[in-house]
Amino acid sequence: MDKLLIRGGRRLQGEVSISGAKNAALPELCAALLTADPVVLANVPRLQDVATMQRLIANMGVAIERQSDGRVHVNASGLSTPEAPYELVKTMRASVLALGPLLARFGEATVSLPGGCAIGSRPVDQHIKGLQAMGAEIVVEHGYIIAKLPAGRTRLRGARITTDMVTVTGTENFLMAATLAEGETVLENAAQEPEIVDLAEMLIAMGARIEGHGSSRIRIVGVERLHGCEHAVVADRIETGTFLCAVAAAGGDVLLRHARADHLDAVIDKLCEAGVEIHSEAGGLRVRSNGAEQLKAQGFRTTEYPGFPTDMQAQFMALNCVAQGTATVTETIFENRYMHVDELLRLGARIQVDGRVAVVEGLAGSGVRLSGATVMATDLRASASLVIAGLVAEGETVVDRIYHLDRGYDCMEAKLRGIGADIQRI
Numbered sequence: 001m002d003k004l005l006i007r008g009g010r011r012l013q014g015e016v017s018i019s020g021a022k023n024a025a026l027p028e029l030c031a032a033l034l035t036a037d038p039v040v041l042a043n044v045p046r047l048q049d050v051a052t053m054q055r056l057i058a059n060m061g062v063a064i065e066r067q068s069d070g071r072v073h074v075n076a077s078g079l080s081t082p083e084a085p086y087e088l089v090k091t092m093r094a095s096v097l098a099l100g101p102l103l104a105r106f107g108e109a110t111v112s113l114p115g116g117c118a119i120g121s122r123p124v125d126q127h128i129k130g131l132q133a134m135g136a137e138i139v140v141e142h143g144y145i146i147a148k149l150p151a152g153r154t155r156l157r158g159a160r161i162t163t164d165m166v167t168v169t170g171t172e173n174f175l176m177a178a179t180l181a182e183g184e185t186v187l188e189n190a191a192q193e194p195e196i197v198d199l200a201e202m203l204i205a206m207g208a209r210i211e212g213h214g215s216s217r218i219r220i221v222g223v224e225r226l227h228g229c230e231h232a233v234v235a236d237r238i239e240t241g242t243f244l245c246a247v248a249a250a251g252g253d254v255l256l257r258h259a260r261a262d263h264l265d266a267v268i269d270k271l272c273e274a275g276v277e278i279h280s281e282a283g284g285l286r287v288r289s290n291g292a293e294q295l296k297a298q299g300f301r302t303t304e305y306p307g308f309p310t311d312m313q314a315q316f317m318a319l320n321c322v323a324q325g326t327a328t329v330t331e332t333i334f335e336n337r338y339m340h341v342d343e344l345l346r347l348g349a350r351i352q353v354d355g356r357v358a359v360v361e362g363l364a365g366s367g368v369r370l371s372g373a374t375v376m377a378t379d380l381r382a383s384a385s386l387v388i389a390g391l392v393a394e395g396e397t398v399v400d401r402i403y404h405l406d407r408g409y410d411c412m413e414a415k416l417r418g419i420g421a422d423i424q425r426i
């Protein structure tokens with residue numbers, strides 16, 4: 001099983017190319033199931049979840065092929081099996097995104113309850129409730145969501161859907177399902193993440209009638225059919241934020257090519273308050289830092305977009321561990337997203353967790369540094385936080401179970417090595 005060996009203490013210098021967003025590419029691959037025409041997705045990141053989604057879609061009888069230039073061609077004209085079996089979805093939350101498109105185009109879908117990061121119980125009750133409001137008959141049996149249209153109906157019907165909480169993949173499922181439904185669907189309390197906007201733009205390019213994406217109220221008027229399109233996946237704001245934290249902690253001067261500051265305001269504001277220099281320039285985002293010793297730890301509270309993303313909580317916490325002062329972090333989205341804390345403690349971090357609140361006492365100025373050790377990745381962003389900690393720890397850090405990291409980062413260690421980190425896969 002692969003591990004990462006990191007020798008800490010190197011400054012980071014040069015350029016990194018930010019890949020397409022995992023959390024946009026995955027729904028967009030599912031959106032290709034909504035049409036029998038060819039769809040081409042460009043800027044698709046090379047990562048395990050995308051490979052899993054490709055297998056899942058191919059298993060339905062769909063032609064799907066990745067080209068060497070990062071384009072993925074999908075042709076769902078021959079889709080024969082509207083099913084997502086457990087074996088293929090157990091590692092990936094986003095597999096639930098097959099439900100809306102399959103139901104909308106074929107009137108039936110059988111999708112295993114999804115896996116993904118074990119950061120909370122992560123039910124899909126809102127997805128089911130919303131699709132039921134659109135006329136689907138749904139039962140959950142033997143670990144599968146089995147959905148179909150009632151006898152005599154060929155299309156979902158538009159509905160007003162108000163979810164109990166803001167849900168990203170829930171909003172994406174309803175958005176995709178509603179494009180082919182009869183009549184108007186209004187999504188209240190919709191997620192506003194850039195990945196939702198990117199998906200909506202792709203659907204509009206396929207002929208969908210959508211307005212309000214990027215706000216909490218999205219209106220969709222269903223059409224009878226969608227056509228093919230070519231769409232480029234938006235840059236990954238979480239990969240961007242991860243590299244910003246890595247450079248902030250290790251110190252250095254790096255250009256993040258293709259990165260978009262406008263999708264990461266909450267994180268960039270905190271990094272600037274900490275003392276990191278970040279500005280947009282031709283081709284991307286420039287980050288400069290004199291290293292964590294010079295930075296001030298920052299408190300934050302994770303919330304839905306445009307607030308501080310839960311997917312950046314672990315990486316920013318690693319930075320706080322080595323900065324000056326004490327900071328309070330509150331995780332409001334997932335009830336079990338502090339699994340990196342025990343591993344950071346193994347490296348010598350000072351963190352106390354009480355429920356959803358973590359108090360981090362930064363080591364800068366204390367005369368003590370993080371010291372390299374063997375740690376275990378427990379989920380995707382936890383893995384990234386351990387890599388950041390390893391970049392600044394004294395001596396060697398070995399991060400075990402990096403299959404979590406490979407789920408969601410495109411060649412992370414190669415990109416870090418390219419800017420001077422001493423990191424290798426063993």
Ligand SMILES: CC(=O)N[C@H]1[C@@H](OP(=O)(O)OP(=O)(O)OC[C@H]2O[C@@H](n3ccc(=O)[nH]c3=O)[C@H](O)[C@@H]2O)O[C@H](CO)[C@@H](O)[C@@H]1O
Pocket residue numbers: 023026093094120121122123124125126127128165166167168169170310311333334335
């Ligand atoms: C593939 C993908 O895009 N994953 C992202 C997506 O996950 P995902 O879409 O799974 O997260 P949600 O936005 O749905 O979850 C938000 C909260 O709502 C709860 N909930 C959600 C749906 C539901 O039916 N019932 C329910 O109780 C969840 O348990 C969680 O506490 O958004 C999360 C929040 O920004 C990110 O951390 C994930 O990276």
Ligand SMILES: C=C(OP(=O)(O)O)C(=O)O
Pocket residue numbers: 023092093094115116117119311380381408
């Ligand atoms: C939690 C994440 O992914 P997933 O929803 O796919 O588990 C993530 O991307 O940080």
